[in-house]
Amino acid sequence: MELNNKAAVLNQGVVIFIFLAVLTALEFFVAIAIGAVVLLVVMAIVKVGLVIYYYMHISKLNEDSGDDHHSLKYKTATNRLGLWLFLLSDSFVFGGLLISRFYLLSLTRPPLNQTLGLTVTSVLLLSSFFMNRAESSMEFGDRKGFIVSIVITLVLGLGFVGGVLGVEWPSAIAEGITPSTNTAGAIFFMMTGMHALHVVTGLIFLIVVLRNGRRGLYTAEKHWAVEAAAVYWHFIDVVWIFFYPALYLIGKLI
Amino acid sequence: MQHKILWWGIVLIGVLAIISGFMFFSIRPSFHGAVINPPIPAAEIKLPDSNGAPFTLSNLRGKVVILYFGYTNCPDECPLTMAHLKLAMDMLGDKSKDVQVVMISTDPARDTAEAMKDFLGKFDPSFVGLVGTPDELTKVWKDYGVTVEDSGETHSFFIYMIDQGGNFRETFLPDSLPADIAADTRLLLSE
Numbered sequence: 001m002e003l004n005n006k007a008a009v010l011n012q013g014v015v016i017f018i019f020l021a022v023l024t025a026l027e028f029f030v031a032i033a034i035g036a037v038v039l040l041v042v043m044a045i046v047k048v049g050l051v052i053y054y055y056m057h058i059s060k061l062n063e064d065s066g067d068d069h070h071s072l073k074y075k076t077a078t079n080r081l082g083l084w085l086f087l088l089s090d091s092f093v094f095g096g097l098l099i100s101r102f103y104l105l106s107l108t109r110p111p112l113n114q115t116l117g118l119t120v121t122s123v124l125l126l127s128s129f130f131m132n133r134a135e136s137s138m139e140f141g142d143r144k145g146f147i148v149s150i151v152i153t154l155v156l157g158l159g160f161v162g163g164v165l166g167v168e169w170p171s172a173i174a175e176g177i178t179p180s181t182n183t184a185g186a187i188f189f190m191m192t193g194m195h196a197l198h199v200v201t202g203l204i205f206l207i208v209v210l211r212n213g214r215r216g217l218y219t220a221e222k223h224w225a226v227e228a229a230a231v232y233w234h235f236i237d238v239v240w241i242f243f244y245p246a247l248y249l250i251g252k253l254i
Numbered sequence: 255m256q257h258k259i260l261w262w263g264i265v266l267i268g269v270l271a272i273i274s275g276f277m278f279f280s281i282r283p284s285f286h287g288a289v290i291n292p293p294i295p296a297a298e299i300k301l302p303d304s305n306g307a308p309f310t311l312s313n314l315r316g317k318v319v320i321l322y323f324g325y326t327n328c329p330d331e332c333p334l335t336m337a338h339l340k341l342a343m344d345m346l347g348d349k350s351k352d353v354q355v356v357m358i359s360t361d362p363a364r365d366t367a368e369a370m371k372d373f374l375g376k377f378d379p380s381f382v383g384l385v386g387t388p389d390e391l392t393k394v395w396k397d398y399g400v401t402v403e404d405s406g407e408t409h410s411f412f413i414y415m416i417d418q419g420g421n422f423r424e425t426f427l428p429d430s431l432p433a434d435i436a437a438d439t440r441l442l443l444s445e
Contacts, residue, residue, distance in 0.1 A: 026267070046266065
């Protein structure tokens with residue numbers, strides 16, 4: 001799957017994003033007009049598959065790391081495995097929350113603002129696009145492109161946090177949905193809160209990587225921190241790809 | 255490589271879109287209550303009503319009839335149910351003229367025609383109440399499977415929906431959403 005020129009790599013990023021965007025729009029339509037849970041689940045899985053394969057480059061785990069345990073290649077491979085194992089463990093937290101949501105609320109859902117939900121989801125998806133673009137730029141040593149894309153990712157990430165913590169939470173509380181009113185409130189705040197916490201730590205990660213990038217610490221050959229930040233960021237997006245339909249699209253309003 | 259992804263992606267999304275389209279265009283509205291399938295003809299009811307006139311259920315063919323069994327001295331369930339039915343009728347707007355809500359007494363000892371008229375008038379003057387002798391009412395209770403105990407204070411509390419052809423179509427529990435009752439009434443009216 002190695003594409004060997006920058007234009008092709010960036011283009012692939014665009015193509016994958018368009019697929020993600022179309023799937024999100026289709027998801028929204030299916031939820032509002034049809035309500036077929038099976039289709040929503042299938043679409044979520046397809047979106048997640050696209051992100052994990054094309055943005056997170058999970059196939060890199062399969063790369064031969066060589067026999068020299070002191071080589072950069074070997075150390076990077078070890079780092080990569082460690083990061084993915086960490087994400088696997090983090091998945092248990094989110095997986096547990098997702099299952100709890102269906103156990104507690106079954107096929108009902110809390111009354112939430114659909115426009116807001118679609119907006120923050122689009123913002124996060126777009127941020128993943130730019131994160132991928134940033135990482136791809138760095139793969140080819142394009143520091144300028146990397147910095148521009150990372151900054152845009154940061155801004156979009158802040159937009160997401162602002163949208164969830166600054167708009168969705170206060171408006172939910174105003175509607176009487178608080179962490180302590182009922183089960184729906186509790187699971188809603190727990191899911192979005194845990195996710196937002198990860199987005200915030202992701203933002204910190206991005207700020208560090210931006211700072212170091214501007215100082216010239218990264219090159220095409222050596223930029224593990226950039227890859228790590230990207231994989232972590234896409235992981236957050238993957239979680240939201242499951243959480244968005246679970247909170248906003250699946251189930252009947254009580 | 256590029257074109258392969260593009261191609262597969264378009265095929266996948268195309269398939270999902272086509273499935274969604276099929277599902278979208280084959281949505282049929284469904285009933286919200288406990289449906290009786292196949293419908294059974296609703297047993298005839300001939301009782302004096304709250305206006306002092308004789309009431310015959312079969313005269314209401316062409317209208318959807320919503321039946322409820324209760325008593326006017328009820329402190330909770332019956333007023334609540336009547337209020338919900340009133341809300342449902344409001345939601346139907348103009349169409350409510352093709353619907354008749356009927357309350358049949360479970361307490362012949364205390365429910366007179368005036369008491370019924372007074373009670374139902376609090377919700378909607380078009381609601382009709384049915385009274386009668388203990389024997390007359392017992393027959394109707396039996397026909398509709400209504401259990402009545404404690405001088406009428408304990409009674410089955412289903413809401414019964416009868417279609418324009420006089421067939422018994424579904425029952426609702428009193429805590430059903432007025433919107434659901436209105437939606438199902440609309441469905442029956444459109445048949």
